[in-house]
Amino acid sequence: MYSENDMQKHLYVIVDFLKYLNNKTDKFILKGGTALLLCYNLNRFSEDIDLDSSNMNIFKYIDEFCNIKNFTYRKAKDTKTVQRAFIDYGESNKLKIEVSHRNSNISKDLLVNVNGILTYNINELTNLKALAYSGRDKVRDLYDITFIINNYYEKLNEQTKMNLETILSYKGIEQY
Template structure:
C-alpha cells in the first residue's frame, strides 16, 4: 500500500484533495479485488463508473452497481475484503440494509492516511440495485489506475448511453447538482441517449417523462450548484452555460 507522502504526489494529477485521493485509491483497490472474483454479475454504474471508466473529472464518493446475475453478496464482499488485506490495506465491512429492491454495504478501511484514530478511517458505501433492468449491452473496460502499486483491471460497466438516461432520471427524482454536471460531461463527449430509454428508466420509479418537468428540475439545482461542485471539481463551470446546453439538447430530443 502507498504511504501518505506517496498520495501527496498525485494531488496535481487528480485535482483532488488528500482525503479524496485516498478514497479514490481505495475504491480502485476494492474494484480490482471485486472483479478478480466476479465477471458480469455486478455491473458498475453511476458517477464513480463515469470517473473510473469514462474519464469524468470529478470526485465521486460511492460505488454503485446493478445486479446482472444472482450471487452471494456477503461471500463476494468478504473475499474482496480479504484481497484488500493482501494489498496491505486492512479493511472490514458491514451490511447497512437489504430488501427486495437493493442492498447496501459500508467498507471501512485503514488507508494511507490512517493514524490510529477512528476519524482517520476511510469509509466507502456500496449500493447494489437488485431489481432494475439493464437495457443496453454491458461493456468490458480496461481500467489503468494512476497509482503505481495498483495493477490494471477489467471491469463490467454500464453502457454510457444508459448511464446518461439514468442521469436524466436522477435530475428529475433527486436534488444533486452533480447529476447535471455528469450529464453535461456526457453531452460534451457526444454520448447519445433517447427519450424511449429515459422513459424505460423512469418506470422504475413509476414516473412519466415530461420535458418541462425535467427542465424545471434542472433550474432548481442552481442554488446547489457552486457549493456542491466546488468540493468535487477544481473549476466549476458557469451554471447558465451548462443549463443552456442541456436545454438545447433536450429540446432537440423532443423534435426527433
C-alpha cells in the same frame, strides 16, 4: 470532507475492490458517478460504488476482499431490492457499496468492459443519470449530465438525446 490525499486513498480502494469483484464475477454492473469517473473520465470525485445486479452474493465478495486486505466492513442494509455495506479501510472515510436488485433483466447489449470494470455503455449511463436527475435535486447529477453532453453527445442515440432535452427543459437549474 476529503483532502487530496484522502481522495487518492479512497479512489485506490474503490478501484481495487472493483478490479477484485470483476475478476471474480461478471454479475455486478457499475453505474452512477463512479462509473463516469473511472470509465468515462469524469472530472469530479465520486465517493461510493453503486452497482446493479441480480446476484445476491455481494457480501461474500466484500467479505473475501476485506479478509485479503485486512479491512473490516458492516452490513447496513440487506433486502430483496437493495444491499448496502460500508468498508472501513483504516481512514476516517468509509467506502459505501450499494447494490440494487430492482433491474434484474439487464441486456448484455447495454454493457461494456472498460479498464477491467463492467459498466453500462455511455448511452445507458446517460439514461440512468437523467432518471436520477429528474427524481432528486443534486447538483452532481446536473454536473454529470453536462459532462456527458460536452464529451459524449455524439455517441448518444436520438431517443436519449430527446430524453435529455425533455428532462432539462422540464427541470431547469432554478432550484440550485
